[in-house]
Amino acid sequence: MNKIMFFAHLRDxxxxxxVTKDVSGKTIAELKQMLAEEYELKLDSxxxxxxxxxxxxxxxIQDGDTVAFIPPVSGG
Amino acid sequence: MNKIMFFAHLRDxxxxxxVTKDVSGKTIAELKQMLAEEYELKLDSxxxxxxxxxxxxxxxIQDGDTVAFIPPVSGG
Amino acid sequence: MSERYSxxxxxxxxxxxxxxxxxSKHVLIVGAGALGSGNAELMxxxxxxxxxxxxxxxxxxxxxxxxxLFAESDALEKMPKAAAAEKRLKQITSEVEIRSIIGDATPExxxxxxxxVDLILDSTDNFETRMAxxxxxxxxxxxxxxxxxxxxxxxxxxxxxxxxxxxxCLLKKIPIQGMTCDTGGIIAPAVQMVVAxxxxxxxxxxxxxxxxxxxxxxxxxxxxxxxxxxxxxKVKDEGCLSCGKERTYPYLQxxxxxxxxxxxxxxxxxxxxxxxxxxxxxxxxxxxxSLGYQVKGNPYLLSVEMEGQRLVLFKDGRALxxxxxxxxxAKSIYxxxxx
Amino acid sequence: MSERYSxxxxxxxxxxxxxxxxxSKHVLIVGAGALGSGNAELMxxxxxxxxxxxxxxxxxxxxxxxxxLFAESDALEKMPKAAAAEKRLKQITSEVEIRSIIGDATPExxxxxxxxVDLILDSTDNFETRMAxxxxxxxxxxxxxxxxxxxxxxxxxxxxxxxxxxxxCLLKKIPIQGMTCDTGGIIAPAVQMVVAxxxxxxxxxxxxxxxxxxxxxxxxxxxxxxxxxxxxxKVKDEGCLSCGKERTYPYLQxxxxxxxxxxxxxxxxxxxxxxxxxxxxxxxxxxxxSLGYQVKGNPYLLSVEMEGQRLVLFKDGRALxxxxxxxxxAKSIYxxxxx
Numbered sequence: 001m002n003k004i005m006f007f008a009h010l011r012d013x014x015x016x017x018x019v020t021k022d023v024s025g026k027t028i029a030e031l032k033q034m035l036a037e038e039y040e041l042k043l044d045s046x047x048x049x050x051x052x053x054x055x056x057x058x059x060x061i062q063d064g065d066t067v068a069f070i071p072p073v074s075g076g
Numbered sequence: 077m078n079k080i081m082f083f084a085h086l087r088d089x090x091x092x093x094x095v096t097k098d099v100s101g102k103t104i105a106e107l108k109q110m111l112a113e114e115y116e117l118k119l120d121s122x123x124x125x126x127x128x129x130x131x132x133x134x135x136x137i138q139d140g141d142t143v144a145f146i147p148p149v150s151g152g
Numbered sequence: 153m154s155e156r157y158s159x160x161x162x163x164x165x166x167x168x169x170x171x172x173x174x175x176s177k178h179v180l181i182v183g184a185g186a187l188g189s190g191n192a193e194l195m196x197x198x199x200x201x202x203x204x205x206x207x208x209x210x211x212x213x214x215x216x217x218x219x220x221l222f223a224e225s226d227a228l229e230k231m232p233k234a235a236a237a238e239k240r241l242k243q244i245t246s247e248v249e250i251r252s253i254i255g256d257a258t259p260e261x262x263x264x265x266x267x268x269v270d271l272i273l274d275s276t277d278n279f280e281t282r283m284a285x286x287x288x289x290x291x292x293x294x295x296x297x298x299x300x301x302x303x304x305x306x307x308x309x310x311x312x313x314x315x316x317x318x319x320x321c322l323l324k325k326i327p328i329q330g331m332t333c334d335t336g337g338i339i340a341p342a343v344q345m346v347v348a349x350x351x352x353x354x355x356x357x358x359x360x361x362x363x364x365x366x367x368x369x370x371x372x373x374x375x376x377x378x379x380x381x382x383x384x385x386k387v388k389d390e391g392c393l394s395c396g397k398e399r400t401y402p403y404l405q406x407x408x409x410x411x412x413x414x415x416x417x418x419x420x421x422x423x424x425x426x427x428x429x430x431x432x433x434x435x436x437x438x439x440x441x442s443l444g445y446q447v448k449g450n451p452y453l454l455s456v457e458m459e460g461q462r463l464v465l466f467k468d469g470r471a472l473x474x475x476x477x478x479x480x481x482a483k484s485i486y487x488x489x490x491x
Numbered sequence: 492m493s494e495r496y497s498x499x500x501x502x503x504x505x506x507x508x509x510x511x512x513x514x515s516k517h518v519l520i521v522g523a524g525a526l527g528s529g530n531a532e533l534m535x536x537x538x539x540x541x542x543x544x545x546x547x548x549x550x551x552x553x554x555x556x557x558x559x560l561f562a563e564s565d566a567l568e569k570m571p572k573a574a575a576a577e578k579r580l581k582q583i584t585s586e587v588e589i590r591s592i593i594g595d596a597t598p599e600x601x602x603x604x605x606x607x608v609d610l611i612l613d614s615t616d617n618f619e620t621r622m623a624x625x626x627x628x629x630x631x632x633x634x635x636x637x638x639x640x641x642x643x644x645x646x647x648x649x650x651x652x653x654x655x656x657x658x659x660c661l662l663k664k665i666p667i668q669g670m671t672c673d674t675g676g677i678i679a680p681a682v683q684m685v686v687a688x689x690x691x692x693x694x695x696x697x698x699x700x701x702x703x704x705x706x707x708x709x710x711x712x713x714x715x716x717x718x719x720x721x722x723x724x725k726v727k728d729e730g731c732l733s734c735g736k737e738r739t740y741p742y743l744q745x746x747x748x749x750x751x752x753x754x755x756x757x758x759x760x761x762x763x764x765x766x767x768x769x770x771x772x773x774x775x776x777x778x779x780x781s782l783g784y785q786v787k788g789n790p791y792l793l794s795v796e797m798e799g800q801r802l803v804l805f806k807d808g809r810a811l812x813x814x815x816x817x818x819x820x821a822k823s824i825y826x827x828x829x830x
Contacts, residue, residue: 007719008644008712009675017715047661047708049721054661054708056726068719070710072662074830075641075677076526076616076685083380084305084373085336093376123322123369125382130322130369132387144380146371148323150491151302151338152187152277152346155783158553162676162782163642165714194679197556214497216583217536220559223582243562244555303502304691337501340533341691348684352643352713355678366716374691375504377705379718443501 002061004035005068010046014039024065029057031067046071078137080111081144086122090115100141105133107143122147156247157199170359171199177270177358178202182257182285184233185209186338187299188275189221190347191354195248195273196241198355202249203241204265207233208256208480218340256480259284259404263291271357272296273350278487279323280410280426283394283403286311286319290395291404295357299350302336304375306346309384310353310365313395317387320394320402322369336439341374410486412479421473421482425490429469436465436489461485495586496538509698510538516609516697517541521596521624523572524548525677526638527614528560529686530693534587534612535580537694541588542580543604546572547595547819557679595819598623598743602630610696611635612689617826618662619749619765622733622742625650625658629734630743634696638689641675643714645685648723649692649704652734656726659733659741661708675778680713749825751818760812760821764829768808775804775828800824 005018014035023031028050032043048055049068061067081094090111099107104126108119124131125144137143161171179200181192184207192205211219211226211233219233226236238252255261257276266272266288274282274296282298289296295312298319311318349370356364368381393400402408411424433454437447446457454465461475463485473482500510518539520531523546531544550558550565550572558572565575577591594600596615605611605627613621613635621637628635634651637658650657688709695703707720732739741747750763772793776786785796793804800814802824812821 007710007717008642008715011712011715011717017717045662047721049719052707052720053722054726068721070646070708070719070721071644072618073639073641073644073646074616074618074621075675076522076524076614076639083371083378084303084376087373087376087378093378121323123382125380128368128381129383130387144382146307146369146380146382147305148279149300149302149305149307150277150279150282151336152183152185152275152300156552157556158782159677160556160679162778163678164676165643166676166678190683193559194683197559197679199556213495217496217499217538220532220536224585225582243564246563304504337503337505338498339502339505339691339694340499340536341687341694344529344533344683344690345687348680348687348713351683352678352680355680356714361714364714364716368716374687375695375700375703377703377707377720379720381716381718439501443497 002064003066004031005066007068007070008073010041010069010071013041022063023061023067024063026061027057028055028059028061028067031061032057032069035069043069078140079142080107081142083144083146084149086117086145086147089117098139099137099143100139102137103133104131104135104137104143107137108133111145119145160198165361165364166355166359170361173360174199174355174358175201178204178268179271179273179354179358180265180269181205181273181275182262182281183207183275183277184221184237184252185215185275185277186218186340186343187301187346187350188233188273189219189237190343191273191275191299191350192237192241193221193244194347194351195354196245196250198351199245200248200358202251204251204253204269205234205237206253206255206257206261206265207237208254208484209233211236218338218343256483257281257284259288259409262288263404266292266294269294271354273354274298274300278491280403280487282319287394287401287403289313290318290399291401297350297353297357299346301342301346302338303373304339304342305371305373306342307369307371308346308349308353309369310357312357312362312365315362316367317384317389318392318395321387321389321392322384339374345372345374410483412483414477414479415472419475419477421476421479423471423473423482423486425469427469431465431467431469433465433467440489456489458485463489465489499537504700504703505694505698509700512699513538513694513697514540517543517607518610518612518693518697519604519608520544520612520614521601521620522546522614522616523560523576523591524554524614524616525557525679525682526640526685526689527572527612528558528576529682530612530614530638530689531576531580532560532583533686533690534693535584535589537690538584539587539697541590543590543592543608544573544576545592545594545596545600545604546576547593547823548572550575557677557682595822596620596623598627598748601627602743605631605633608633610693612693613637613639617830619742619826621658626733626740626742628652629657629738630740636689636692636696638685640681640685641677642712643678643681644710644712645681646708646710647685647688647692648708649696651696651701651704654701655706656723656728657731657734660726660728660731661723678713684711684713749822751822753816753818754811758814758816760815760818762810762812762821762825764808766808770804770806770808772804772806779828795828797824802828804828
């Protein structure tokens, strides 16, 4: 199983801070697409972290990994 | 085994952010005394957390617990 | 609603309704030092209805490194911090009622000031005053937000009567000899970080977003790159004398307060802590020396020269402050060293 | 060393030696809005040797809620932010050399300003300028610190040429349509929190405590009580065009810059983003309406009335700003909406 965490406004779109799903074997890009459909999210330019380390779109998720989605922010 | 974490100046006294030891079965008070001797720390009024939850001096540590020591601060 | 708060009302959890609530509230800020000036500025900019600020000190040159309401001229003129804070806050906004009080935040004074207050923002530098704030919070059902920092380390906790544990549930006793900014140093970003947490919690409470309040004590160290939330909900103690079923509000009782007495004809104030301490001279002496103070000692006492006064500290925590007859000033000197 | 920085030199990792180093350094702050005024104030109070601050905007009433250097009079007089910042900073300290520049932080201008600079503090509101800062950082071997915030959310990352990955390794492309403070709102504590992180990292770099620099992108949400450090060291890309072996510094190349052109005789500026976007009107329209702007639209364009100007936005990201001939003002309006 995997814990998937959502930061900032993504959390509100999903309705929860984290969900638990088995997504092992999927790439980050595949997971993004899956979540985009399920929760109507725009995840194209959102950053992903696997176990608190930056993950690129082609990284494959392992069982037990925690995935976090963090939107880059431009305001200041 | 247990992970024991040290915050603020305690980290510098210990020389590391965390150490790994088997301290299961001990109370927080016992662990404080042990660490006080090993690292010459003053832990009387230091707060302890077990798995990110405040722990009193008589709480017994279980195998796998993460213990953190956080000194209360008065400056402002 | 004015254009002034448009970016804050655009933040969905606040909105126009939340802004009206913030506008109707009265915040008491205890201390106008580093945390106090930061908290006061954020509350004023955010459009709180009324701010009451109490502080007993005046602006010194060494404050300018981190106390954001003060300018060089305030230090040159040795302006009382409360008055200097009010002056700058009024330049920042004419929409917030500012009441500044130059004086010591004794339990009696705090009880008097608490009337009609919706929130207390702790910006003090010592646990004696915090424990009095904690008792007043419970007695008058007013939330308060603890904040403190030293070096690059800081922490904050939100206390809501009837919902969260109180500071007395957590600490049971006043920590002895906490590090203070006068002994451990402080960097300005640590102040800002505590203020960020306290002010965010304040906005939640003032806009009545109770469900967003942080149910944990947050601690961080910006230099060592540490951050942790310690949950505290289980700590709530039914037998607590401050918030339990049979309350005595111990820190509002005279026997638990620091005693300060002017010693007649000697230009000296004696300070006696509420409980006897057991002080280790060597550590304190070293810290004070590195701060540039003249420190002399023997096994029985420590003598410190500071800014025209001399502090003589005994092993049990009692101290004589020579060169002043002003109780508030003497307490201030004592607490800056002892926390 | 003056008494002024005593609390900072008492912090052991800085000490007197670190303070001398801070004193000898020159910091470039790009932007004097919320992050810029916070960062500039902390750098000035901490005793940096020299600050250069560039900003193209003037102070508006809606800035006062979170931009800590500005007072009500600055908004009434519509003072340029860089000039208002300099005025307040000089009240705070006479010991720091302040150079303020009222103008657009174009890549050319930033290259010119980078000479002799030891650190760049990002306080901009858009990724186009950040990517130019990133390339300049690599080209001239100057560390920079990314900071950004919207709502109650913020983030920061420290980029040290030759040691850490750069922003281009991380993002590969400029994120389209990031939320901005003008569309998502902002609370002041989120600003303070980002400033706390940026300024702490700045003090580490200026005092040459390189081993303490945070090797992660930190993100936090003060309302949702979230905080995370995302390690980035593995991201470093040998093929990166900004920091890799064969560099082209793409964001310093004219073809990757936003194009702005005054349309002759029409009191109108056209803005064209470096790459075509695909804009979703409904979301932007809703956000702008809730901010009180007049918004009209059809499937091909969106028209927004704002403070005497009218912005017409096309689906590919191109925009016409009517009511101005000032390129910097037009770019500012565009980036406040589009991020």
